[in-house]
Amino acid sequence: MYKIIACDLDETLLNDNAIICQRNKEAIQKAIEQGVKFVPATGRGYRSTQDILEELNLKDMAAEYVISFNGACLTENKDNTVLNFEGLTWETAEKLFELGQKYDVCIHVYSPDVLYVYHVDEDELNYIRLRYNFKIIDDQKNLEFLKGQKIPKVIYGSTDSEYLHQIAEELGSITDDLDVSYSSNRYMEFNKKGINKGSGLKKLAQKLGVSMDETIALGDNFNDLSMIQAAGLGIGMNNTNPKMKQECDYITEADNNQGGVAEAIEHFVLK
Template sequence: MYKLITCDLDETLLSDNTHVCERNKEAIKKATDLGVKFVPATGRGYDAVSGTLKEIGLYNKENEYVISFNGACVTENKSNQVLRFDGLNYDIANELYKMGKEKDVCIHVYTKDIVYVYNMNDDERKYMEKRHRFEEIDKADLSFIKGQDIPKVLYESTNQEYLRDIAKEMGELANKLDVSYSSNRYLEFNSQGINKGVGLLWLANKLGIKPEETMALGDNFNDLSMIKAAGLGVGMANTNPDMKDQCNIITKADNNQGGVAEAIERFVLNEDNN
C-alpha cells in the first residue's frame, strides 16, 4: 500500500479556479483516514499553501507536511515548523537577478515570507494575485535582502522557447543550479541537487517509509524529479506532453476533473475507476 502521496498544486491538485474540487477532497479524506500522508509538493512557499491545506483538512496539523519551494523546504503543518531548508547562495541568486534583467524577463525572487517581482506585466500580476503574497520591485540588485534565506529564483515568460534558449546560454552557472520548468511560463532555479524528488525521499526516510511505498502526482517538469523518485509516478491528463512518457501512468481526468482523486481511488482505495 502507498503510505505517502506527494502532490503538486497548480494544474494538478487545484482546478483552474485555484481551489480543490470535491472529488479530490473526498479521496484525500478517505486516504488520510487510512493513515496515508498527503503532502502538497509545490514551487510556492509554505505560507502560500495555507488555503489549500484548509480545503483538504490538513491545516496546522501535527505530523502532516508540506514540501515547498520545489524541495528547498520541508515543513510540518503545525505552526509551519521548518524541518529542512536548503536555499540559493546569495551571490548566485544575485547573478540570476542581474542576468534576468538583461534578458528582459519577469523575475521572481523568493524569500521565506514574500516573493519580490521585477518587470511584472498585467497577466502575471493577475496570475500571482491568486497564489502568492508579493511585492513589485525595481532594484539594481538584491542587496536589499542580503542575509535573508532565498529558496529560489525564477524567470517568467509565456514564450517557452525563449526561456529554454536562456537556459542553454547559462554556461557554467547552470552547473551550480537545479533547473526546471512549470506552469508553461516559468524557468525555475534552485540550489544544485534540490528538487521535489529530493524532498520526497528525505521526508519518506524521516517517516520510515520506503521509496516504493510513495506516490507522486504532477503535471510539469518541476514535478518530474518526484514522479521519477516515487514508487508510482502519476501524471495528470493535462501533463506536459513532452514528459508524459516518463510517468508510470497518466490519469484520464485532468486537474479540473479530479485527476488526483482518480489516482487515489485506484491505487490507494482500490476502487474501480472503469
C-alpha cells in the same frame, strides 16, 4: 500499501482557477482516513499553502507535512515548523537577478514569507494574485535588501517556453551548480544543485521510515519530474506536459479541472 502521496498544487491538485474540486477533496480525505500522508509538494512557499491545507483539514496539524519551494524546504504543518531548508546563496541569487534583467522575463525572487517580482506584466499579475503574497520591486536593481536572508529559489517567467529554453542555453555553465526545472508552461526555476521535489520526497520518506516504493507522486510539469521518477508510483495528470508523459507510470484520464488527483487516489489507494 502506499503511505505517502506527494502532490503538486498548481495545474495538478488545483483547477485553472486555483480551486480544489470536490471530487479531489473527498478522495484525499478518504486516503487520510486510511492513514496515508497527503503531502503538498509545490514550487510555492509553505506560507502560500495555508488556505489549501485548511481546505484539506491539514492546517496546523502535527505529523503532517509540506514540501515547498521545489524541495528547498520541508515543514511540519504544526506551527509551520521548518525541518529542513537548503536555499540559494545570496551571491547566486544576485547573479541570477542581474542576468535576468538582460532578458524580457519577469523575475521572481523568493524569501520564506514574500515573493518579490521584477518586471511583471498584467498577465503575470493575474496569475500570481491567485497564488502568492507578493511585492513588486521594479525600483530595485540589485538584491542588497535581501542580503543575509534565506532565499529558497529564483524564477524567470515568460509564456514563451521556447524563449526560456533559449535563455537556459545562453546561460551555459552558469547553471552547472544549479538545479533547473520548468513549471506551469511559463517558468524556469533555479534551485540549489540537487534540490528538487524528488530530493524533498526522499527526505520526508527517510524521516518517516517509509520506503520509496510506498510513495506516490502526482504532477503535471517538469519541476515535478524528479519526484515522479523517485516515487514508487509516478502519476501525471491528463494535462501533463506532453514531453514528459512517457516518464510517468500512469496518466490520468481526468485533467486538473476534472479531478485527476482523485482518479489516481481512487484507482491506486482506495481501490
